[in-house]
Amino acid sequence: MIKTLQKILCGSSTVVGIVVFLASGAGTVWASGDLPVVRIGIVSDGPSAREDSFVDLFRKEIEGVTAGVYDLEFPRGATVDGGWEPDGIAQAVDVLLETADVDLVIAIGVGVASEVCGRDRIAKPVVVPFAFGDCATDCSQNANVRIRPVNIGALMTRDLQAFHETVPFSSVAVLVDPTWPLNCTVVELGRAVAPEGVTVKFISMSVGTSDVSKLLPADSDAVYLMPLLQLREPQLETLVKELTALGLPTFSLLGESEVDRGVLAGMNTKATMAAMARGTALEALDLIEGRETQHSTRVETGGRLTLNMATAQALEFSPSWELLTRARLVHDQGLRRDRPINLKITIDQAVRANLDLAVQDRRVTAGAEDIRQARSNYRPQIDVGLIGAVIDENHAMAAFGQYSRYVAGSLTLTQLIYSDSASGNITIQRDLQKVRELDRQALRFDIARDAVAAYMGVMRSDALIRIRQEQVDLTQANLELAQIRRSVGAAGAAEAYRWQAELATARAGLLEALSFHRQSERRLSRLLNEPLTTRWDMHQPDVATALDALGGADDVALLDTPNGYDHLTSSLVDLTLQRAPELAALDAAISAQARVLTVAQRARYAPLVALKADLNQVLAKDDTGGLDLGDIGDLIPEFDDTSWQVGVQAGLPLVTGGANKAQRIKAQEELFALQTDSINAREKLGQRTLAALDAATASWSTISLREQAADASARTQELVRDAYARGAASIIDLLDVQNKALSSELAAVTAVYDFLDDWAEVQRAVAGFPQTESLDPVYRQLMPLPDGRGLDQP
Numbered sequence: 100m101i102k103t104l105q106k107i108l109c110g111s112s113t114v115v116g117i118v119v120f121l122a123s124g125a126g127t128v129w130a131s132g133d134l135p136v137v138r139i140g141i142v143s144d145g146p147s148a149r150e151d152s153f154v155d156l157f158r159k160e161i162e163g164v165t166a167g168v169y170d171l172e173f174p175r176g177a178t179v180d181g182g183w184e185p186d187g188i189a190q191a192v193d194v195l196l197e198t199a200d201v202d203l204v205i206a207i208g209v210g211v212a213s214e215v216c217g218r219d220r221i222a223k224p225v226v227v228p229f230a231f232g233d234c235a236t237d238c239s240q241n242a243n244v245r246i247r248p249v250n251i252g253a254l255m256t257r258d259l260q261a262f263h264e265t266v267p268f269s270s271v272a273v274l275v276d277p278t279w280p281l282n283c284t285v286v287e288l289g290r291a292v293a294p295e296g297v298t299v300k301f302i303s304m305s306v307g308t309s310d311v312s313k314l315l316p317a318d319s320d321a322v323y324l325m326p327l328l329q330l331r332e333p334q335l336e337t338l339v340k341e342l343t344a345l346g347l348p349t350f351s352l353l354g355e356s357e358v359d360r361g362v363l364a365g366m367n368t369k370a371t372m373a374a375m376a377r378g379t380a381l382e383a384l385d386l387i388e389g390r391e392t393q394h395s396t397r398v399e400t401g402g403r404l405t406l407n408m409a410t411a412q413a414l415e416f417s418p419s420w421e422l423l424t425r426a427r428l429v430h431d432q433g434l435r436r437d438r439p440i441n442l443k444i445t446i447d448q449a450v451r452a453n454l455d456l457a458v459q460d461r462r463v464t465a466g467a468e469d470i471r472q473a474r475s476n477y478r479p480q481i482d483v484g485l486i487g488a489v490i491d492e493n494h495a496m497a498a499f500g501q502y503s504r505y506v507a508g509s510l511t512l513t514q515l516i517y518s519d520s521a522s523g524n525i526t527i528q529r530d531l532q533k534v535r536e537l538d539r540q541a542l543r544f545d546i547a548r549d550a551v552a553a554y555m556g557v558m559r560s561d562a563l564i565r566i567r568q569e570q571v572d573l574t575q576a577n578l579e580l581a582q583i584r585r586s587v588g589a590a591g592a593a594e595a596y597r598w599q600a601e602l603a604t605a606r607a608g609l610l611e612a613l614s615f616h617r618q619s620e621r622r623l624s625r626l627l628n629e630p631l632t633t634r635w636d637m638h639q640p641d642v643a644t645a646l647d648a649l650g651g652a653d654d655v656a657l658l659d660t661p662n663g664y665d666h667l668t669s670s671l672v673d674l675t676l677q678r679a680p681e682l683a684a685l686d687a688a689i690s691a692q693a694r695v696l697t698v699a700q701r702a703r704y705a706p707l708v709a710l711k712a713d714l715n716q717v718l719a720k721d722d723t724g725g726l727d728l729g730d731i732g733d734l735i736p737e738f739d740d741t742s743w744q745v746g747v748q749a750g751l752p753l754v755t756g757g758a759n760k761a762q763r764i765k766a767q768e769e770l771f772a773l774q775t776d777s778i779n780a781r782e783k784l785g786q787r788t789l790a791a792l793d794a795a796t797a798s799w800s801t802i803s804l805r806e807q808a809a810d811a812s813a814r815t816q817e818l819v820r821d822a823y824a825r826g827a828a829s830i831i832d833l834l835d836v837q838n839k840a841l842s843s844e845l846a847a848v849t850a851v852y853d854f855l856d857d858w859a860e861v862q863r864a865v866a867g868f869p870q871t872e873s874l875d876p877v878y879r880q881l882m883p884l885p886d887g888r889g890l891d892q893p
Contacts, residue, residue: 134170140201144208145183148331160376255292262350268321424606441638443648449550452628476521484509505720519705523698530691537684551859553623560616562848567609678866696766788864795857809847812840
């Protein structure tokens with residue numbers, strides 16, 4: 100009939116804070132009917148201002164413990180409160196103790212606990228879950244009261260130490276409600292719970308307080324919130340916002356529930372009150388059945404810090420990496436998402452904006468000028484020259500004294516009529532330009548493939564962070580369970596130490612996952628030519644949408660059957676050989692090299708023929724240094740200052756010392772090498788296509804299998820964890836299934852990413868990305884290079 104302590108505590112995955120078990124006995128109240136009827140009254144300090152009422156929580160737990168054994172009744176008018184006033188609390192307690200329709204009283208709240216414990220005589224069984232041991236030391240003297248006082252000092256010591264380690268401070272104000280027990284010596288308690296070098300001051304706060312800053316001591320640089328249950332949720336949120344606006348970090352004794360509403364941090368979780376309520380329900384059951392308490396063991400665990408990251412940001416507080424992995428984070432903006440993006444946009448932007456492609460674009464543009472340069476050999480070439488000279492005396496005499504110094508200009512026109520090497524160079528440069536363009540197209544496919552890999556890498560890192568965080572949470576819960584097992588004598592210290600080691604390892608794994616995520620985002624940003632610090636808001640890709648971006652959606656359906664796979668093996672290889680830019684580039688290179696060989700072979704008999712015309716003009720001369728020939732000078736005709744000549748020139752190399760033969764052999768061998776490389780490339784590309792198809796087939800087929808494995812592993816983990824909690828399984832068993840469950844979950848989450856990554860490799864092999872068509876020139880003019888110029892600007 101009575102559940103064991105171990106079984107009760109295992110109902111929660113995490114038990115943090117206090118579990119109170121009470122020590123006294125009372126008789127059972129019986130009534131007619133199929134089940135004995137027990138009438139329960141509940142008294143509290145004041146009306147609940149919160150949606151998550153403690154009264155409802157305790158009532159639910161008591162009904163759960165007694166279900167099928169007793170018929171519980173909560174009579175009308177038997178749930179009362181003291182209106183948050185000492186006199187009202189005393190009157191409410193009197194009402195229930197004097198009401199004949201109530202067999203047992205549940206006294207919820209520090210005020211009613213103080214009132215009950217302060218009475219000399221209690222005629223009716225009372226269960227007190229919220230009496231503070233530091234302030235109600237005489238309560239256990241009453242035989243009708245089941246109580247094990249909560250050590251508020253130990254709780255506050257733990258909380259304030261964790262608070263001080265999170266955000267250093269020197270003076271903390273502790274806000275309490277007006278029902279704080281009058282017999283609690285707050286000065287001594289403050290000294291006892293204060294971290295070293297910290298002053299603790301207790302401040303009473305009522306609902307009507309309009310300016311909280313006036314309540315706080317001037318030197319307060321942090322605020323600790325006791326349960327202020329008279330405040331509604333909006334009032335609590337307003338209070339916390341005011342404190343945050345004052346730059347004061349806050350910490351809540353209730354922990355997680357109030358951290359969700361804006362408090363900076365807290366240690367207790369929502370399971371704390373649930374565990375306390377279960378203990379209270381068991382005490383009520385013992386009282387009903389007239390037994391001494393069977394739950395005298397008191398359990399306290401270390402708790403787990405919960406941190407509100409939005410509040411931390413408002414306070415300009417940056418937690419350490421160690422703290423981030425230790426705490427449960429709410430309203431987490433640590434992995435903020437600046438830029439939304441999906442897979443299609445990723446591929447499209449990558450093939451448009453990637454700087455590696457911008458470099459290749461420049462090379463293609465530069466290569467086009469090689470063709471123009473090759474064509475220029477067949478266009479007229481005009482050279483202009485200018486010479487100034489002084490003729491020595493001997494040459495001046497030979498010139499019959501015409502002039503000894505002069506300045507002359509020349510104009511030369513050359514027109515190539517025929518040259519096999521020049522004609523061949525035009526063809527060669529055209530083919531080489533095709534090679535450059537096809538290399539650019541291959542690079543586009545590579546960039547698209549890399550963009551998919553980078554996108555899936557970020558998605559995987561997101562999943563890894565979630566799994567590692569789950570591992571931390573689960574290991575933390577198991578550590579707390581081990582501490583509970585140790586407290587009831589079911590486990591030794593070594594078991595808790597083992598879980599502490601596992602928790603440290605899990606937290607280190609989470610830090611590594613965060614680092615991997617940042618690296619994955621930076622890789623994606625670099626491919627997209629975006630700032631490396633960009634935080635991407637990734638769209639979760641479903642298979643259908645992703646295949647629209649990748650292409651080949653119709654082929655995926657064939658992966659389900661061996662016949663479909665066999666069909667794809669032949670069709671995709673054929674498609675690869677038809678569309679691969681690598682093969683087309685090799686074909687163009689072979690064509691260029693074949694023309695090089697032809698030029699080398701024709702060099703022996705294909706002459707170079709050109710038309711050449713020269714015009715020379717003496718622009719200035721000085722004959723002062725010439726020879727005086729006397730009368731015979733008249734017989735010698737004067738040189739004309741203008742001369743010209745026109746002719747056709749042809750040349751053929753007769754003897755080159757073996758250079759022509761060497762060129763022919765070299766060209767021939769290089770052509771053979773390219774032809775062999777083409778054959779080899781076809782085999783390699785076919786092999787790459789089949790390897791990618793094999794990987795995609797396997798990853799496609801294992802998506803559902805990984806999901807099944809993850810589901811089975813999770814179920815196994817639940818069973819083994821329950822067995823561990825009962826002492827029927829060892830820590831080794833639990834660690835083994837936990838690690839298997841986490842790895843299976845990660846594999847299931849990333850299964851779709853793995854398939855899409857593999858299918859992107861298939862599309863790369865067959866040159867099938869839809870986003871890799873030629874880019875719009877207008878768009879490319881708008882894409883800036885690092886120096887601000889457009890891609891098409893010189």
